[in-house]
Amino acid sequence: MANVESLRYFLPELLLTALVLAVFLVDLGLKRKKVPIATLMVVGLLVSLYAVLKTPGAEGVTLFLGMVSLDPFSVFFKVIFIVTAVLVTLFSMESDEVEEKNFGEYMGFIAATTLGAVLLASSNHMLMAFLTLELVSVPCYVLAGYISRSRRSSEASLKYVIFGAASSGLMVYGISLLFGVTGSLSFEGIRDALSAGNPGEIIVLISLIFILAGLGYKIAVFPFHMWCPDVYEGAPTPITAFLSVGPKAAGFAVLVRMLHVAFSSSDGAAAYLTDISSVDWPFLVAIISAATMTIGNLLAINQSNIKRLLAYSSIAHAGYLLMGVVALSQLGTQALLFYFVVYLLMNLGAFLVVLNFRSQTRSEQIGDYTGLAWRSPIGAFVAVSMAIFLFSLTGIPPFGGFIGKVYLFASIIQGERFIWLAIVAIANSVISLYYYARIIKVMFLRGIDAEDLGGFVSSPTTITLLTILAVGTAVSGIFWGPIARWVSHSASLFFG
Known part of the structure; x- marks a missing residue:
């Protein structure tokens, strides 16, 4: 043109x-x-x-x-x-x-x-x-x-x-x-x-x-x-x-x-570089995917700064997303696109909680989230929202992250060759549950001093945004059909 x-x-x-x-x-x-x-x-x-x-x-x-x-x-x-x-x-x-x-x-x-x-x-x-x-x-x-x-x-x-x-x-x-x-x-x-x-x-x-x-x-x-x-x-x-x-x-x-x-x-058809110097490119990318998610999750375990923990979590999720690239099939591409939709909701939601907490306390340390759910009604709302985002990032139903990971795992299992990669990804999801649960434990299962009661507030804009992102994260795991149709149409370019 x-x-x-x-x-x-x-x-x-x-x-x-x-x-x-x-x-x-x-x-x-x-x-x-x-x-x-x-x-x-x-x-x-x-x-x-x-x-x-x-x-x-x-x-x-x-x-x-x-x-x-x-x-x-x-x-x-x-x-x-x-x-x-x-x-x-x-x-x-x-x-x-x-x-x-x-x-x-x-x-x-x-x-x-x-x-x-x-x-x-x-x-x-x-x-x-x-x-x-x-x-x-x-x-x-x-x-x-x-x-x-x-x-x-x-x-x-x-x-x-x-x-x-x-x-x-x-x-x-x-x-x-x-x-x-x-x-x-x-x-x-x-x-x-x-x-x-x-x-x-x-x-x-x-x-x-x-x-x-x-x-x-x-x-x-x-x-x-x-x-x-x-x-x-x-x-x-x-x-x-x-x-x-x-x-x-x-x-x-x-x-x-x-x-x-x-x-x-x-x-x-996805020939995918297999004829170039006889290099098995799908296997190489699968190794990178497995290493990325494993290293990201293992290094996140001992982090005390929540932004640093979410950084390693982001690395691990890049490894999950690479699974869609490894498959390079129609289902794999759809899975990658679907995961980006729910990743936007749950990851931005988690960072909004971090932003809100930092604005109130000037702290990014996980230990300072102690008893957030019991400080005030707003604190309880923020803690519940954070729990939704973290459960979704882990891949626990009924949240959007679960459907996204099922899509990715299915795209790998469909090809049969890289079933081991799906097993590695499932194991990594279990590892991620450990460090995400640590944040949830601090917010919900630890008490606070009396002087901290009623000391956590949020602006109407923050509450509105958290509500939209938390509801979106939950709804995308239950009514995921419209998103699936959208990503199917978006991926159709490469597969007719």
Whole structure:
């Protein structure tokens, strides 16, 4: 499709670009910034979301000479990114870590990251994928170090920049090698070149290792997860919540599209790199998946800082999500998409509880959650909400996390080859129950002193958001049919 004609299909991205500029411009003329800029952000994001859902051609259109693909798969992830950005904007209004004087820049960087993620979900070209991945990453480097005069926040930003730069270097080098042997950067062109005889097998193998290593840093899988705990602990809590869902989902979006389009057979069957240098890629990714979930869960056991614990939990969940990549079947892709929906609800919900508790107590230590359920009626509500999120993250019925894990396990068992991976994942879910239950035990089963009674409150906005996320987490485990139909439609692009 011609470039000018493509613009009418590009409305959501244009609206997000205008939102980024508007936030920075409005910030210049305001002294009291939080409410007007947050309102502008929420309205702009919701208008962009409406445009995503209403843009014509969502059944499969390529834009800008094939560099961007508009299809149900990209629409799914765009909805995930924009909803995440809306929730994080509202979280930021409730956080005492977000300073009013720099609120415009803060929101502008969140909007820019969302724009990058939306573009990344549609990327159908290696150059486009790399540039949009950097548009996601660079604002996040700044956001991780947002808290002024905080050594921990500055350290988080520095580590994020160093690891991010290394991953970008690996990825761009891999892309250059792949271009050298295939003569193309488009996903379809790469597939056609490889189908014609895999020119330069060893070089293709090396390039893929570099590309997957670069993406592995972005989604925090073993052995590229080292940056995650320090960055999550040091960043402002709303940004930690944002990083745990937005950039991770963006990395998986481009990974799945790349594997399905660039490295599968032209008839749509998932050949999945098995012919490249005789490397058993599904087995290799299965090993990475098992190692990621195991290391994430084992390292979470002894954590005393709840943000650090949730960081290791996020690493473990990246391992679970990789199960859908290992399967690379229609059910596997549907399982991955379904899990992202419930992961958004339960993970953001858990971080909202952390944000609320920190605002009240200035503490992120698990031990300080002692007797939260008995401090006040609001404390009881917050504790029950946290229990719902943690049970769902574990995969206990009847919550959404249970259905998500059943989907993932079923996709692995369906293929029969990697049943051992499903067993490893079940064992890891049991391990995760131990450290999640430790938080629940502290909140419900330990008493408090009389002077702590009635000392915990929450704003109406926080209570409303917690209610929405907790109810969504519970309902998605009972009435999960609509989500299943949505993800089935979103995954249909790759399987006809």
